[in-house]
Amino acid sequence: MTILNILHYPDPRLRKKALPVSQVDETVKRLVEDMFETMYQAPGIGLAATQADIQKRIIVIDISEHKNEPLCFINPEIIRRDGVEEMEEGCLSVPGIYERVERAEQVIVRALDREGESFDMQVSGLLSACIQHEMDHLEGKLFVDYLSELKRQRIRKKMDKLRQKMM
Numbered sequence: 001m002t003i004l005n006i007l008h009y010p011d012p013r014l015r016k017k018a019l020p021v022s023q024v025d026e027t028v029k030r031l032v033e034d035m036f037e038t039m040y041q042a043p044g045i046g047l048a049a050t051q052a053d054i055q056k057r058i059i060v061i062d063i064s065e066h067k068n069e070p071l072c073f074i075n076p077e078i079i080r081r082d083g084v085e086e087m088e089e090g091c092l093s094v095p096g097i098y099e100r101v102e103r104a105e106q107v108i109v110r111a112l113d114r115e116g117e118s119f120d121m122q123v124s125g126l127l128s129a130c131i132q133h134e135m136d137h138l139e140g141k142l143f144v145d146y147l148s149e150l151k152r153q154r155i156r157k158k159m160d161k162l163r164q165k166m167m
């Protein structure tokens with residue numbers, strides 16, 4: 001298994017749009033394994049392929065306390081959304097930043113699982129927010145896009161400092 005390199009905001013590659021997966025073949029399955037490995041190691045509760053500079057519509061999530069409930073969504077689509085809820089979000093591509101974002105409270109998502117089987121899942125709360133957050137990545141969108149320009153400027157400065165520290 002491979003730990004993938006996670007891009008950090010404001011890397012322009014995070015703005016690329018992901019393409020649908022045409023077939024859940026061995027390459028895709030291996031990528032899903034690597035994405036889980038990368039997410040668990042980070043550690044994080046969600047990861048989109050876009051964050052690893054891979055333009056495929058794949059997200060992985062595990063919000064469970066013991067990190068034993070892996071969820072994989074390939075070509076995810078939201079087929080229904082209800083209500084509004086604001087929650088604090090973070091992102092492996094924007095380390096150390098947590099801000100409140102408003103999203104649909106409950107959604108029904110349709111996707112393929114890691115075996116290529118189609119499924120529908122109704123979710124709410126944290127999992128709902130997480131799926132919407134990760135699906136945004138596939139469109140080249142980040143949670144900081146929902147914040148004011150002033151806040152984004154502050155975040156970019158923090159990211160600059162972090163980058164200098166890492167170099």
Ligand code: NI
Pocket residue numbers: 090091092093133134137
């Ligand atoms: Ni994220």
